[in-house]
Amino acid sequence: MTDIRFYHNAPYRLRVACVLTAKASGGGRRVSVFAPDGSVARHFDQMLWSFQPLAFVPHVAAGSPLAAETPVVIGSHVDALPHDDVLINLGTDLPTGFERFRLVIEIVGPGDAERLAARTRFRRYKDLGFPLDTHDLAQRSGE
Numbered sequence: 620m621t622d623i624r625f626y627h628n629a630p631y632r633l634r635v636a637c638v639l640t641a642k643a644s645g646g647g648r649r650v651s652v653f654a655p656d657g658s659v660a661r662h663f664d665q666m667l668w669s670f671q672p673l674a675f676v677p678h679v680a681a682g683s684p685l686a687a688e689t690p691v692v693i694g695s696h697v698d699a700l701p702h703d704d705v706l707i708n709l710g711t712d713l714p715t716g717f718e719r720f721r722l723v724i725e726i727v728g729p730g731d732a733e734r735l736a737a738r739t740r741f742r743r744y745k746d747l748g749f750p751l752d753t754h755d756l757a758q759r760s761g762e
Contacts, residue, residue, distance in 0.1 A: 621718055623744045625737065627727040628757035633663050635726050635756065636707055637670045643705050644676055644690040651700035651720070652678075652693040654709040660693050663709065667691070711736040713743050 629635040636652070643650050654660035660680075667676045679685050681694025687701045694700045697716045706720040711733075717723050723744075727737040744751055 621720055621723055621749055622752065623723045623725065623749050624752045624754065625725045625727060625741060626754045626756055627734070627737065628755055629726050629728050630756070632726050632728040632733070633659070633666055633709070634670065636663060636709060636724075637666050637676075639724055639726070640667065640678075640691055640707060641671060641674070641676045648690075649702035649704040650691045650707060651697075651702045651705065652691065652707045652709060653695075653697055653700065653714050654693055655695050655712075656710070657695060659709055660695060664693055708740075713740050 626635060626639070640650050640652065652663065654663055664678065664680070667678050676691055677689050678691035678693060679689045681692050681696070681699040683689070686692045692700055692702060697706070697714045700706070703719050703721065705722045705724065706714065706717060707724045707726070708714050725737060725740060727733055741751065
């Protein structure tokens with residue numbers, strides 16, 4: 620069964636996505652990043668190149684010939700993502716086909732629109748019977 624984790628109160632959603640991606644791939648997990656918005660996908664790709672000055676997170680776009688062997692793949696269609704381990708959802712809707720992943724990570728920023736969309740996704744996952752785990756990032760940072 621797919622586990623679902625929500626990280627809410629993320630001060631900067633893509634930065635948290637970078638940290639979680641690096642942590643998961645550094646731990647040997649294969650990460651698929653669903654970014655249906657092309658500008659978000661490009662920004663996330665650029666951030667992965669520079670967010671850790673002394674480390675590199677190997678990643679490619681889903682259409683790359685190296686996608687199947689690269690630990691992190693970024694794509695705008697879930698069915699084009701080659702890994703079934705971890706899915707990081709950077710979209711606003713429930714990703715079609717999320718059930719094939721072992722873990723789905725949802726990151727929720729501080730904006731009202733993000734929180735409202737996340738609440739809808741949370742309720743949908745819950746209604747479908749998936750186990751949910753929540754992490755309040757504001758509590759972790761002491762804010």
